[in-house]
Amino acid sequence: MISSLDWQALWLTVKLALLTTAILLVIGLPSAWWLARYQGRFKAFIEALIALPLVLPPTVLGFYLLMAFSPNNWLGNTWQSLTGQSLAFSFSGILLGSVIYSLPFVLQPLHSGFSQLGLKYSQAAAGLGMPARQRFFHLLLPLMKPSIISAATLGFAHTLGEFGLVLMIGGNLPGETQVLSIALYNHVEALDYQQAHSLAAVLIVFSVLALTVLYRFNRSFRLGSV
Template structure:
């Protein structure tokens, strides 16, 4: 039986994952397109910065984000002056941190799709007088739809599994920053293994079902494991 506080953590986690994934798509689509078209010696450096959360320990990223979000720093001070609330240990901090931490999971599948895109379709569309927006809407987006779904799914799943980053910048405030992974950790610390097993099993089953769906979706195109390893 799932406790009321755990339901709050589940609801907050789903809200965070959905909001993060939508924001990441809005950011990653133009960013991945630009990267696929950009030719510069600085490109590997930019790609490395984007991919840094894949190898950087989450607590390291969380620590520097916590410093940036504090009221004594410029970003934290600006946020507080505009909103009247503190950025650190808030849901907004979780969203910003999650977007940064899950960015490569959204960018890389889209970047691979744009690199593999047959540009002859775009060339023909231009000769027919289609605008750039029309080309994107009617040609590019339909062609990369599987990759868009993969990017969304990976971002969603990765956000749900976050622990180190969200703990550093959000703390453990029930109903506001206590996400599912932190609630699970609380149960383990309290030796409440029954509830810990329930949450862990739910996360395991959800992750397996989601990843199976992504592999099934992409089996005729390319699989998401290959996309993330390129």
């Protein structure tokens, strides 16, 4: 039915989705906070840049990452000397790809969360003498919790289903870059439809469970916070 290779692929996918979400939250929170308050002339342009991975097909994104990080040019060279591996065919490579690919899904909810929150709480706290760092950690973050949870949920779910990008830069290495969607694709290509069906069923059941837990967590928070 489901081979050990497939379980390995499932674990790898979950690991990739969790790490991607974690990295995006760390990057996303401060930059969304900054962007929500920024009113300069480049605001629309920056927002467009952030939304760009929504427009580009993942395979196209993957292809240009492959070009950009080619060991024949400086970017690929720098990457290789920093990480000791090529961007393609490595877990860190698909992790970087996923961070770019899922960026809008995490940043958009955070950005709109901060925008809706407005400046009033922050200004009130500042008026009472609360330093900026404390305002961010003790006031804004707790208020932002629902947005953070939906950002994390979207980023996680989106990365779980990632396919095109990993297909382009992954190289299909079991335990390193062979995520669930790739394993599934391989089964279909090899006409092992039965294995493909089992694996798809696992993916769907797991996703529904994970998302249910997350949404439930989100709702109970909202009720509890009133």
